[in-house]
Amino acid sequence: MSTWLPSSVMQRMSPDLASFLGNMQAQFMSLQQRTNKLESLAATNARLTAQLVNAEKLIADFRSELASQGNCQITTNASTSSAPTTPKEPGTEASTWATTAAAAHNSVVVPTALSVRKTPRPPSVHRVAASTRMFAIPTGPKGYQYVYIPRSRRLTHREVRNSLKTLGVDTGRILDINFPAKDVVDILVHNQYAEKFQTTLTTVAIEILDAFDPLDPKNIADPKYKSLSDSELEEVAAELHSDRCLKALKYLRPHVAVPVGHFFCDQGWISKEDIPVHSVSGPGAGIHDFQSPSRRTSPRAIYDVLQHCHSLHMLFITETWLLPPSRLPTSWSQIHLYGSPVAGNYRGSMNVSALISLSCPYPVTQIPILSNYALAIKIASLRIVCLYLPPSMSTHNALAVLTSISLTNDTIICGDFNSRLGSLTGDYATNTRGLACCE
Numbered sequence: 001m002s003t004w005l006p007s008s009v010m011q012r013m014s015p016d017l018a019s020f021l022g023n024m025q026a027q028f029m030s031l032q033q034r035t036n037k038l039e040s041l042a043a044t045n046a047r048l049t050a051q052l053v054n055a056e057k058l059i060a061d062f063r064s065e066l067a068s069q070g071n072c073q074i075t076t077n078a079s080t081s082s083a084p085t086t087p088k089e090p091g092t093e094a095s096t097w098a099t100t101a102a103a104a105h106n107s108v109v110v111p112t113a114l115s116v117r118k119t120p121r122p123p124s125v126h127r128v129a130a131s132t133r134m135f136a137i138p139t140g141p142k143g144y145q146y147v148y149i150p151r152s153r154r155l156t157h158r159e160v161r162n163s164l165k166t167l168g169v170d171t172g173r174i175l176d177i178n179f180p181a182k183d184v185v186d187i188l189v190h191n192q193y194a195e196k197f198q199t200t201l202t203t204v205a206i207e208i209l210d211a212f213d214p215l216d217p218k219n220i221a222d223p224k225y226k227s228l229s230d231s232e233l234e235e236v237a238a239e240l241h242s243d244r245c246l247k248a249l250k251y252l253r254p255h256v257a258v259p260v261g262h263f264f265c266d267q268g269w270i271s272k273e274d275i276p277v278h279s280v281s282g283p284g285a286g287i288h289d290f291q292s293p294s295r296r297t298s299p300r301a302i303y304d305v306l307q308h309c310h311s312l313h314m315l316f317i318t319e320t321w322l323l324p325p326s327r328l329p330t331s332w333s334q335i336h337l338y339g340s341p342v343a344g345n346y347r348g349s350m351n352v353s354a355l356i357s358l359s360c361p362y363p364v365t366q367i368p369i370l371s372n373y374a375l376a377i378k379i380a381s382l383r384i385v386c387l388y389l390p391p392s393m394s395t396h397n398a399l400a401v402l403t404s405i406s407l408t409n410d411t412i413i414c415g416d417f418n419s420r421l422g423s424l425t426g427d428y429a430t431n432t433r434g435l436a437c438c439e
Contacts, residue, residue: 005357009220015201022103023404027148039155040261048348062119063352074108078136082257103374114363122315124394129170131150139388140189140191140192141192142191142192143190143191143195143263144175144188144189144190144191144259144260144263145188145189146186146188146214147186147187147188147189147192147194147201147208148180148184148185148186148187148208148209148210148211148212148369149184149185149187149201149206149207150183150185150206150207150209151179151183151184151185152183155179155185157177157182160177160187161174161177161312164187165205166227167200167201167204168200169197169201170193171220171281173190173193173197173251174187174188174189175189175190175248175256175260175395176188176248176251178244178248180212180214180219180244181212181214181218181219181221181243182219182221184209184212184219184296186212186214188248188260213235214237214244215237215238215239215432216237217230217233217234217236217237220236220237220240220247230398232395232396232397234394234396235393235394235396235397237292237324237394238269238391238392238393239392241269242269242270242391242392245264245269245270246261246270246274249261249264249276254276255341257276258275258277261274261275261276262275264372265391266429267421267431268391268418268420268421268431268432268433269391270391270392271319271349271391271392271418272319273319273321273349302328302329302330303330304328305317306332308353309357311358313356313359313360313361313362313379314354314355314356314357314364314384315354315355315357315358316352316354316355316375316384316386316415317331317352317353317354317355317387317413318350318351318352318353318386318388318415318416319349319350319416320336320351320352320353321339321347321348321349321351322339322347322348322351322353323339323341323347323348324334324336324338328353328355330355331358332356332357332358333355333356333357333364333412334353334354334355334360335353335354335356335364335366335373335377336351336352336353336354336358336375337351337352337353337372337375338351339351339372349390350373350388350390351373352373352374352375352386352387352388352415353375354375354377354386361377362379362380363379363380364377364378364379365377365378366378367383369385369405371387371401371404371405373387373388373389373401374386374387374401374405374415375387378398381410382410382411382412383408383410383411384411384412384414384415385405385412385413385414385415386410386415387401387402387414387415387416387417388415388416389401389402389415389416389417389418389419389433390418391411391418393418395432395433395436398419398433398436399436400419401439402417417433417437419431419433419434419437420433420434421437421438422434424438
């Protein structure tokens with residue numbers, strides 16, 4: 001009975017019969033709905049069973065193929081049971097949530113891709129060579145140098161590296177790439193690779209600019225410096241090159257940045273305070289700690305330095321990195337020439353300090369001097385002027401500071417001039433400032 005009885009028929013029946021027939025009709029409709037659901041579940045179960053059979057066959061084929069190769073294994077999450085799900089009687093487990101949970105529990109996971117172990121790629125020749133150098137005894141020339149080559153247009157660092165790699169250059173040996181002038185590229189390499197690097201470039205007709213000077217004011221192309229004098233342009237060129245060197249140190253690995261920093265300092269491009277410092281221990285650690293930004297006023301460091309000065313009445317120290325009103329942690333009397341703050345750091349620069357022992361038998365006074373680079377002290381009848389001339393200062397300005405000091409028979413000039421005087425002082429190198437001081 002699929003439809004309700006007409007109301008006219010129901011009205012002619014007795015109330016009990018009409019109620020009975022109404023209940024029967026409602027039960028038949030409920031049974032019909034459940035039958036439809038069971039038929040739908042049976043069709044779904046048959047479809048999943050067929051998929052499971054196909055998946056098991058596919059897995060068996062793959063296992064057979066991989067077993068014949070004998071080089072990898074495969075695992076699967078698919079269940080091996082293929083028994084159809086038998087619908088249960090209506091009740092608590094027939095609810096919507098129970099049906100969803102059961103479907104999730106009985107779902108089949110069919111692998112869509114196989115994970116095959118890849119054969120490791122053999123290391124490249126350059127990587128093997130780099131690993132070999134790591135355990136080799138250092139031989140050949142030491143140090144670093146910039147190789148200058150021309151460029152025809154504006155380039156990026158990536159373009160330079162990719163182009164050099166195309167030409168056969170081992171880019172793993174290139175430490176830094178910069179653009180010191182409008183039409184010049186400078187490339188920092190170790191001296192042991194410099195000859196091979198230059199040979200590779202000249203083979204493809206690339207000119208090496210041996211006469212290029214990164215401190216030449218002609219390299220400045222910014223029009224905002226057009227009104228400056230020649231001496232001012234020299235100072236700007238030195239500052240710009242110093243900034244390029246400091247930027248290069250930030251991107252070098254720590255074990256490379258330290259020796260490269262010393263190379264920059266030896267060339268007079270940066271100051272000693274700009275050289276990256278590693279933590280050290282053992283003999284000499286106090287000196288390193290004394291020049292470390294994080295521990296520059298360590299009482300232990302000052303103590304270690306003064307332990308070597310028992311026979312001295314006075315000690316001058318340059319680059320103490322103090323800001324006013326800071327003082328060194330010692331009982332010795334102190335006179336300071338404070339420097340200017342360094343941007344982004346809690347320290348100063350271009351400082352000069354004088355420490356006077358408590359056992360000094362002579363009167364010591366500071367002599368006023370109009371210079372940011374010199375500290376003048378009078379001890380007994382002597383006049384001592386201690387200077388710190390930073391590497392970024394132009395040679396012209398450095399000589400101007402030196403010539404501004406009046407010389408008398410009782411005047412002593414000392415300090416850190418950042419000048420390399422060559423054989424005159426037993427040094428193995430010279431720089432522009434050193435040659436100018438000798439003239």
